[in-house]
Each structure stands twice: as structure tokens, then as C-alpha cells.
Amino acid sequence: MTTLIDRQVAETKARGQRLKQSLPAYMLAGGKAHQRTTRPTRRSGSDSEARDRIEATYDGLEGDWRDWLDVSRRYERKIPRQDRLDFRHTLILRLATMRQRTGKVLDVRQANRVASYCVADYYYSEAKLHRSLDCKHCPTTRRTHCASHNLYSECPKIRDVISLDAEYTDNNGNTITLADTIADDEAIDLDLWIDAYTWLSGCPVRAVDIAYKLLAGLKLSGADRKYLCKIRKREQKPLF
Numbered sequence: 001m002t003t004l005i006d007r008q009v010a011e012t013k014a015r016g017q018r019l020k021q022s023l024p025a026y027m028l029a030g031g032k033a034h035q036r037t038t039r040p041t042r043r044s045g046s047d048s049e050a051r052d053r054i055e056a057t058y059d060g061l062e063g064d065w066r067d068w069l070d071v072s073r074r075y076e077r078k079i080p081r082q083d084r085l086d087f088r089h090t091l092i093l094r095l096a097t098m099r100q101r102t103g104k105v106l107d108v109r110q111a112n113r114v115a116s117y118c119v120a121d122y123y124y125s126e127a128k129l130h131r132s133l134d135c136k137h138c139p140t141t142r143r144t145h146c147a148s149h150n151l152y153s154e155c156p157k158i159r160d161v162i163s164l165d166a167e168y169t170d171n172n173g174n175t176i177t178l179a180d181t182i183a184d185d186e187a188i189d190l191d192l193w194i195d196a197y198t199w200l201s202g203c204p205v206r207a208v209d210i211a212y213k214l215l216a217g218l219k220l221s222g223a224d225r226k227y228l229c230k231i232r233k234r235e236q237k238p239l240f
Contacts, residue, residue, distance in 0.1 A: 054085070064095075064096075064099065064105060065092070065096075067108075067111070068091070068092045068095045068096070068111065069088070069092065071091070071095075071108070071111045071112060071115050072087070072088045072091045072092060072115065073088075074112075074115070075087075075091070075112075075115040075116070075118070075119055076088060078119050079119065079122060083122070087118065087119075087122060090118060091114070091115055091118045094114060094118060095111060095114060098114065134157055162178065163178075164177065164178045164179040164182075165177055165178075165179065166178055204231070206227060207227070207228070207231050210224050210227065210228050
């Protein structure tokens with residue numbers, strides 16, 4: 001037992017000596033060690049390479065398209081990373097549409113103003129999609145008041161988003177989902193099917209035979225056509 005303890009003590013001392021030799025001299029003297037760490041990157045190497053390849057495809061733009069690309073890149077940092085390319089295309093397309101409509105080239109100041117509006121439209125759309133809020137048509141004073149007092153939950157324009165998987169209880173006490181209430185074009189109308197079955201149960205046998213002939217593509221005789229016309233007139237519902 002004593003031999004085992006002495007061996008563990010010797011191993012601990014040896015580990016301490018190795019650690020002491022690896023430490024900087026100023027740290028052993030009482031100074032602070034400034035350890036250089038590498039910040040973890042959010043994107044992996046493959047994602048970074050893919051983004052670099054995508055960015056390289058835009059380097060061939062010239063003229064106004066290049067200027068619009070530069071404006072877009074300045075405002076993309078305000079957009080989440082996953083939506084930046086979509087924002088870039090939206091902004092460039094809007095600038096091109098404005099030039100086509102006005103027939104004039106937008107200067108940098110006007111392009112920056114359009115870009116700021118595109119950023120605002122993006123967040124308005126996100127709020128409407130995820131929080132059912134549409135603040136785009138509210139006056140600036142109203143939007144500022146709601147933002148400062150956090151009154152979004154009390155907005156009269158808010159719409160609750162209901163999932164199709166939400167369950168509720170019908171009048172018969174059955175628990176079903178909203179998706180089950182959507183009409184299906186291929187579903188069988190049970191009420192209509194029961195009415196047709198009831199009508200066929202009391203239908204004359206000759207009318208059933210004529211129906212089978214029509215289904216099989218057989219030619220009806222004159223008497224069959226006359227009888228079919230009689231049945232149709234009798235079963236036809238009056239319009240007035």
C-alpha cells in the first residue's frame with residue numbers, strides 16, 4: 001500500500017515538473033499569461049468556399065449593375081445571413097425597375113435611400129409572417145409608440161396563426177384536427193351516395209336495364225328511348 005502511494009506521489013511530482021517547464025518565465029514570476037485563442041468560425045470550410053464561389057460570380061457585373069451590387073453589399077449586414085442573397089436580388093431588381101420606369105440613372109444617395117426602404121420592407125414582412133403584425137401602413141408616430149411601450153400584443157390588427165395540426169372537439173364530442181375538415185375532391189359524399197342508393201333501390205327495373213345498356217355503349221331501341229324520356233321528365237325537378 002505504501003509503495004503504491006509513493007509511486008502516485010512521484011508521478012504527481014513529475015507531472016508538475018513537466019508543467020512548470022512548459023509555462024512562460026513571466027508567468028512563473030507572477031505575471032499574467034495572455035493566451036492567444038482562436039475564435040470559432042460560424043461557417044465551416046465548405047460553406048465558406050461555397051460562398052466565395054457565389055461571390056465570384058458577381059465580379060463580372062459592370063456599369064450600373066456593379067454600382068447596385070456595391071450598394072447592396074453595404075446593406076446586407078443588416079439582414080440575417082440566410083436571407084442576404086435574396087435581399088441582394090430584390091434590391092438590384094428594384095433599382096433596375098426604377099431606372100426603367102423613370103429613364104434616369106439613380107445616384108448613390110437615391111440608391112441608398114431605396115436600399116434602406118428595402119431593409120424596412122424585409123423586417124415588416126418578417127413581422128407579418130412570424131408575428132402576424134402588419135405595421136407597414138401605420139403612421140410613424142404610432143409605430144414609435146408601440147415600439148417604446150411594447151404594445152404589439154394589443155394591436156387590433158393582429159391575427160392569430162392557427163396550425164392545421166391544432167385539435168378541437170366537434171359537436172359530437174370527437175377530437176379532430178383542422179386538416180381533417182378540409183374538403184377532399186376525391187372523397188365520397190356519403191349523403192349523396194345514400195340518396196343515390198335509396199333512389200336505385202326504388203327505381204324501376206327497366207330503367208336500371210337501360211342504364212346498363214348506356215354504360216355498356218349499346219344502342220337503345222325506340223321503346224327504350226321513349227321510356228327513358230318519360231323517366232327523365234318525371235324525375236326532373238321544377239325550376240320554378
